[in-house]
Amino acid sequence: MYISDYRRRCEAVFLFFLIFLLFCIARLFYVQFFRFNYLAEIARKQHNLFVELEPRRGTIFDSNLKPQAVNIPVDSLYASPNSIKEKDKEFVIGKLSSILSVNSSYLRQRLSRKKSFIWLARKITPEQSEAIKQLKIKGLGFIKESKRSYPNSYLASHILGFAGVDNTGLEGMELYLDKYLKGEQGWGIYLRDARQNKLDLWQQMVLPKDGYDVVLTIDEVIQYIAERELDKAFKTHNAKGACIVVMDPHTGAILALANRPTYDLNNHADVNKDITRNRALCDMFEPGSVFKVVTASAAIEEKKVKEEDRFFCENGEYRVANHILHDHEPKGWLSFREVIEESSNIGTVKVAQILGPEVVYRYMKLFGFGSKTGIDMLGEINGVAKPPKQWSKVSISAIPIGQEVGVTAIQLAAAYSVFANGGQLMRPYIIQEIRDKQGEVIKRNSPVMTNKTLSLDTASRIRKILTGVVEEGTGRLAKIEGLSAAGKTGTAQKLEPNGTYSHSKFVGSFIGFAPAEEPLVTIVVMVDEPHPNYYGGVVAAPVFKSVAHDAVKYLKTMQRDREVVALNENKRIY
Numbered sequence: 001m002y003i004s005d006y007r008r009r010c011e012a013v014f015l016f017f018l019i020f021l022l023f024c025i026a027r028l029f030y031v032q033f034f035r036f037n038y039l040a041e042i043a044r045k046q047h048n049l050f051v052e053l054e055p056r057r058g059t060i061f062d063s064n065l066k067p068q069a070v071n072i073p074v075d076s077l078y079a080s081p082n083s084i085k086e087k088d089k090e091f092v093i094g095k096l097s098s099i100l101s102v103n104s105s106y107l108r109q110r111l112s113r114k115k116s117f118i119w120l121a122r123k124i125t126p127e128q129s130e131a132i133k134q135l136k137i138k139g140l141g142f143i144k145e146s147k148r149s150y151p152n153s154y155l156a157s158h159i160l161g162f163a164g165v166d167n168t169g170l171e172g173m174e175l176y177l178d179k180y181l182k183g184e185q186g187w188g189i190y191l192r193d194a195r196q197n198k199l200d201l202w203q204q205m206v207l208p209k210d211g212y213d214v215v216l217t218i219d220e221v222i223q224y225i226a227e228r229e230l231d232k233a234f235k236t237h238n239a240k241g242a243c244i245v246v247m248d249p250h251t252g253a254i255l256a257l258a259n260r261p262t263y264d265l266n267n268h269a270d271v272n273k274d275i276t277r278n279r280a281l282c283d284m285f286e287p288g289s290v291f292k293v294v295t296a297s298a299a300i301e302e303k304k305v306k307e308e309d310r311f312f313c314e315n316g317e318y319r320v321a322n323h324i325l326h327d328h329e330p331k332g333w334l335s336f337r338e339v340i341e342e343s344s345n346i347g348t349v350k351v352a353q354i355l356g357p358e359v360v361y362r363y364m365k366l367f368g369f370g371s372k373t374g375i376d377m378l379g380e381i382n383g384v385a386k387p388p389k390q391w392s393k394v395s396i397s398a399i400p401i402g403q404e405v406g407v408t409a410i411q412l413a414a415a416y417s418v419f420a421n422g423g424q425l426m427r428p429y430i431i432q433e434i435r436d437k438q439g440e441v442i443k444r445n446s447p448v449m450t451n452k453t454l455s456l457d458t459a460s461r462i463r464k465i466l467t468g469v470v471e472e473g474t475g476r477l478a479k480i481e482g483l484s485a486a487g488k489t490g491t492a493q494k495l496e497p498n499g500t501y502s503h504s505k506f507v508g509s510f511i512g513f514a515p516a517e518e519p520l521v522t523i524v525v526m527v528d529e530p531h532p533n534y535y536g537g538v539v540a541a542p543v544f545k546s547v548a549h550d551a552v553k554y555l556k557t558m559q560r561d562r563e564v565v566a567l568n569e570n571k572r573i574y
Helices: 002-033 036-048 086-100 104-111 124-135 172-177 221-238 286-301 338-341 345-355 357-366 407-423 458-472 541-573
Strands: 048-053 067-079 119-123 140-149 186-192 198-206 213-216 241-247 255-259 310-312 317-320 323-326 331-333 424-426 429-433 441-446 447-454 486-495 501-514 521-528
Touching: 067 124, 086 104, 086 119, 086 124, 086 221, 104 119, 104 486, 119 124, 119 140, 119 255, 124 140, 221 241, 221 521, 221 541, 241 407, 241 424, 241 541, 286 338, 286 345, 286 357, 286 407, 286 458, 286 486, 286 501, 310 338, 310 345, 317 345, 323 345, 338 458, 345 357, 407 424, 407 458, 407 486, 407 501, 407 521, 486 541, 501 541, 521 541
Parallel strands: none
Antiparallel strands: 048 186, 067 119, 067 140, 186 198, 213 429, 241 255, 241 521, 310 331, 317 323, 424 447, 429 441, 486 501, 501 521
16 A cells, blocks of 8 residues: 555656656757747847947047047947846935936936837936946946047137037037038947946947047137127127128138127027027118218219219208108218218219119129128028119118118128229138048148129229228228228117117127238128117227237238248248
């Protein structure tokens, strides 16, 4: 009886193990042939870590290869939620929330994902990185990325713009040239050990392709000079806004461009769109008296008027249709030269009446008004230049003196450069070249003449008249000691919402070039709603004076230095 029970128990145990063995074999067969791909994928995820590799964004240089926008290496924090135990996640969240200054709910949401890789914080500070490393938390890691940095902070902010956290351009040149600067993203697969610690081994890798570098036409020194003087005027005259453009009149290259108010490129998160707006390209205003050179040029080019022809300026009041035109100071008889030097509205309109609307409009277009200049920047507008069929009976007394016309600062820079370079309308440009990391040029800009606006003789004669504006006329505050200059003042009333001209809001401007005989720079200064002083000859001319003096001195020094270097090179050769 005992032996029989013992045998049955042995048979039962044997049968149990046989069934268990058969089950294991069946399970093994199932796993091997039906679950192989699924389990292999889990193993791959556990031992491999897919990482995107960021390319190095291209550097933006000034014309002397001084960096204006660069990338600096920083740590980015990632996590592997699958590697962090559920009981430890609240501890991790609490520590990281404090160090990164982020909401704990954000971290909780990120760490709840069933993934082997997620970003927690991109491009953190060195202090934050070090604090997290001290915690020695399993499942957290760092990848070196690059962060956009602007060495000169506020300088050239409206030219450069800025890039976001993912190194994608958002404003200015950063946005306009993003396809060149950004480069192409790469990727890699890290190997991890059984504890899922990252090994310094790659299973696969596609290297990122770095972005191209960009060389601008701006000069860091001239840009600083322009911004320094513009800032003084903006604050001194309590202005709503201001802008300045410094251009090489012979090539159209922009040497400096600035706006006020401005902002710090390294701290742009809370800056509103109104401040980032590039006023020099996208703010349209009535130019006022600076526009009188269009009528003056047309009169001389068409041989309708000579400099010494005299015009009676009606002692300050002149009726055109149902409108009474005034001068800022009553004048009697003035020569044509004096009409421009003294900025007589009445004298200018009488010249325009001789020419007629068709001729005035044709020269407006020849100077580029009413059309984009074609500058290689974002945001430029056309402005307004009405054809004669849209003129009213009083337009002939308004348009020639800069009313019923909308212009931009960049248009004025190109237009006044016509007198400085002998009659050519040059296309402004700010991108000198695009090059790869080896310095090979991918794309280069060259000077482009849009059209031949005036003859050399007419340009020379207008240049002499504009020199008289500075020497004897309304632009005396632009006169530079030891340096000749030419230019024109402008003071324009702004339009109120109801369409009438304001008696309290003005745009003061001065546009000129220096030296007058052999110009090196054309400078446009526009001050929006200055008060209590608002005349262009008071608020804008002094800015021109200071910028022209320092910029010309600098350019001549640079030119002499280059000549010395070239001379020394020639001596070494021979």
